[in-house]
Amino acid sequence: MMEQTSETLSHSDESHGLDLMADIQEKVQACMQCGTCTGSCPNSFAMDLTPRQLWRLVQLGEKDEIFNSKTFYLCSACYYCTLRCPRGLPLTETMSALKRLAAAQGISRYKQSSNFYGTFMDTVRRYGRVREMEFINRYFLSMKNPFFPISAGFMSIGLKLMKKRKIALEMPKLFGEGRFDRLFRKVEDLEARP
Amino acid sequence: MKYIYYPGCSLEGTAQEYNASTQAALQAMGAELVELEDWTCCGASAAEATSHLLSMVLAARNLALGEKMEIDGDFLIPCSACYLNLRRVEDHVHRDETLLDKINEALKEEDLQYEGGIKVRHFLDVVATDFDPEDIKPLVKRDLSGLKVAPYYGCQALRPYTDFDDPQAPQCMEPLIQALGAQVHPWAMGAKCCGAALMTTKKEVALKLTGAILEAAQGADCIVTVCPMCEMNLEAYQGPISHAQGKDVGISILYLPQLMGMAFGLSEEELKLGLNLAITKEFRVKAGTL
Numbered sequence: 001m002m003e004q005t006s007e008t009l010s011h012s013d014e015s016h017g018l019d020l021m022a023d024i025q026e027k028v029q030a031c032m033q034c035g036t037c038t039g040s041c042p043n044s045f046a047m048d049l050t051p052r053q054l055w056r057l058v059q060l061g062e063k064d065e066i067f068n069s070k071t072f073y074l075c076s077a078c079y080y081c082t083l084r085c086p087r088g089l090p091l092t093e094t095m096s097a098l099k100r101l102a103a104a105q106g107i108s109r110y111k112q113s114s115n116f117y118g119t120f121m122d123t124v125r126r127y128g129r130v131r132e133m134e135f136i137n138r139y140f141l142s143m144k145n146p147f148f149p150i151s152a153g154f155m156s157i158g159l160k161l162m163k164k165r166k167i168a169l170e171m172p173k174l175f176g177e178g179r180f181d182r183l184f185r186k187v188e189d190l191e192a193r194p
Numbered sequence: 195m196k197y198i199y200y201p202g203c204s205l206e207g208t209a210q211e212y213n214a215s216t217q218a219a220l221q222a223m224g225a226e227l228v229e230l231e232d233w234t235c236c237g238a239s240a241a242e243a244t245s246h247l248l249s250m251v252l253a254a255r256n257l258a259l260g261e262k263m264e265i266d267g268d269f270l271i272p273c274s275a276c277y278l279n280l281r282r283v284e285d286h287v288h289r290d291e292t293l294l295d296k297i298n299e300a301l302k303e304e305d306l307q308y309e310g311g312i313k314v315r316h317f318l319d320v321v322a323t324d325f326d327p328e329d330i331k332p333l334v335k336r337d338l339s340g341l342k343v344a345p346y347y348g349c350q351a352l353r354p355y356t357d358f359d360d361p362q363a364p365q366c367m368e369p370l371i372q373a374l375g376a377q378v379h380p381w382a383m384g385a386k387c388c389g390a391a392l393m394t395t396k397k398e399v400a401l402k403l404t405g406a407i408l409e410a411a412q413g414a415d416c417i418v419t420v421c422p423m424c425e426m427n428l429e430a431y432q433g434p435i436s437h438a439q440g441k442d443v444g445i446s447i448l449y450l451p452q453l454m455g456m457a458f459g460l461s462e463e464e465l466k467l468g469l470n471l472a473i474t475k476e477f478r479v480k481a482g483t484l
Contacts, residue, residue: 042387046399074396076403077239078387079353083361092354099243113395120240124252128234130203157430164469166208180234182303183255187248190296 020101024058027094030087031055037081037091047071051081051091058094067105072098073113115142126178133167195324197270198260198312199227200280202422203235204273209422211466212449216272216317218465219451222333222458223325227270230259236279239391250286250293251300253279257314258306268313270320272451274350274421281314281355316351318420318450319358322366327373334375335459336482343371343453344379344414344445346407348424349387361385367418367450374457379414383407388427404428405435408443415477416446418453425449429472446470446477456481 031052038050049057049069057065075095082092103114119142123135136158140149149155161167178184197220205213220227233256241249257280260269271277287294287310298307345367352361359366364385368378386407389400404427411417419425429447436442448470455465462483467473478484 042389042403043392043399045402046396074392074399076349076387076390076392076400078349078390080349080362080387082354083356093242096242097246100245103244114243116391116395117240117243120238121244121248124235124237124241129206130235130238132204132207156433160430160471161208164471166210166469183251183300184248186300186303187245187251190300191245191247 020097020104021061021063024094024097024101025061027097028055028058028089028091031059031089032087034086036084036086040080040084041075042078042080043074043076047074055091055094058098066098067102067107067109070109072102073110075099112143115139118142125180125184128179131170134170137170195224196226196228196265196267197315197320198263198265198267199229200233200236200256200260200269200271200276201229202233202271202273202276203238204422208426209273209449211452211469212272212422212425215449215451215455215465218460219454219458220270220321222455222460223321223330225320225324228263228265228267230256230269231263232259236273236276238275238279241279247293247296247300249279250283251297253283254297254308255301255304255306256280257283257310257312258301258304258308260312261309262306268315268320270315270317272317272420273423274316274348275423277314277316278350278355281357283308284310284314285355315357316420318347318351318366321450321454322370323358327369330370330373334373334457336457338374338376338453338457338481340480341376341416342379342414343376344381344411344417345371345384345450346417346419346424346428347384348419348421349385349390351420352385370450371418371453374454376453376457379411381410381414383410388424390423390427393427393431400427401431401435401438404431405439405443408432408435408445409439411445412443414445415480416448416453416473418448418450420450426471429470432472444472444474446473448473456483 033052035052038044038052041051044050049071054071072095077092079092085091102110116139119138120135123130123138201213217227235252237249237252241252301308347364352359352364362385371378387403389403393400417428432444436444452465
């Protein structure tokens with residue numbers, strides 16, 4: 001029974017993923033490979049694929065190469081490429097759309113980034129507003145590694161903020177009705193509609 | 195002048211001093227802020243990375259609350275990410291004809307309806323556009339003429355929506371800083387990215403971006419910011435960046451309305467200057483607040 005459920009889920013996830021990929025391809029269909037995006041990107045120095053290369057692979061639908069790359073998770077949403085694109089393409093939005101697709105597919109390479117965004121939204125769902133410390137503890141729990149906060153360099157900044165009484169230790173509430181449970185469920189329903 | 199004030203989540207926590215100083219500075223300038231009742235998260239950068247519709251619905255919920263308040267005034271938002279999230283709803287509704295119905299079907303769960311029409315504006319837009327520097331000069335009570343200020347605008351207040359300044363070479367803070375009696379530090383980093391959320395997910399990359407900004411600000415007495423995330427990235431990692439660069443790139447970082455409040459003669463407590471992570475004693479002495 002369990003197996004059947006997960007199989008059905010993965011099948012629907014896959015077709016959902018195909019829809020999302022088609023939407024993403026449409027966004028950059030008019031890209032003419034001029035490279036203005038790459039020249040404008042403050043993070044391109046750290047990327048394995050440049051933004052220009054990424055858009056070509058998206059046009060070609062090369063999903064393996066796209067999702068082997070960390071390029072879209074290195075987008076910090078500065079909107080320089082969107083501003084300067086001579087074709088007026090929504091490139092920053094397309095980076096976000098790739099993040100969504102990677103998260104929906106649960107690709108382990110992106111676990112740290114997709115957990116960060118996912119746990120942030122869990123906090124919003126529960127309280128309506130973000131409680132920063134509650135969120136960060138939730139994120140640490142999601143990484144399932146007690147040394148993660150230290151290895152990722154969170155300790156010194158956390159201590160600084162606590163000393164200033166800007167944040168307080170707060171453990172996440174994991175059970176019970178959340179402020180936005182109904183709204184989030186409604187959005188999920190609407191998104192699942194064809 | 196009256197505005198609907200949307201503080202956003204950071205301003206209740208790590209950016210409390212931005213909240214306090216925004217309200218204090220605008221009050222000194224004679225503006226009235228009415229806080230949006232029952233406001234909730236704008237979606238930040240996380241909603242967009244998980245669900246596009248959710249990012250629209252979370253932002254539109256706040257806009258719908260503003261419409262219900264029936265106040266003749268624009269939204270005023272200090273956080274650049276909150277500003278962008280609320281600002282872009284109208285644009286997306288124009289681009290996708292099925293979106294408005296979906297948003298409103300979701301908002302039925304909250305007994306709300308979004309129609310659109312209220313203008314969404316960044317704090318910086320309001321203070322630079324709605325107030326004449328000549329009207330600000332008479333409010334100055336503390337002499338800041340010894341201070342050299344590097345104006346930092348960041349990204350999302352300027353791009354992709356270019357409502358109030360040049361998105362690549364912004365300058366709207368300069369007449370304001372001069373009206374406050376301080377000097378402007380000339381530099382080309384005002385519109386460069388601080389790394390934003392990469393400071394959490396890809397730290398080594400964000401540290402490089404922030405390091406270049408701090409380095410270019412050397413020679414100034416402080417950098418002023420208009421976004422909680424820029425502020426945090428610039429103030430919290432000066433130690434490790436200086437260590438990595440082999441030289442001290444430390445500098446005082448404060449929010450623009452804190453600088454305004456200082457000029458208006460407000461106290462350190464009123465502006466919560468004690469909460470910033472990188473304001474030096476020398477800076478406070480030079481500014482005359484200590």
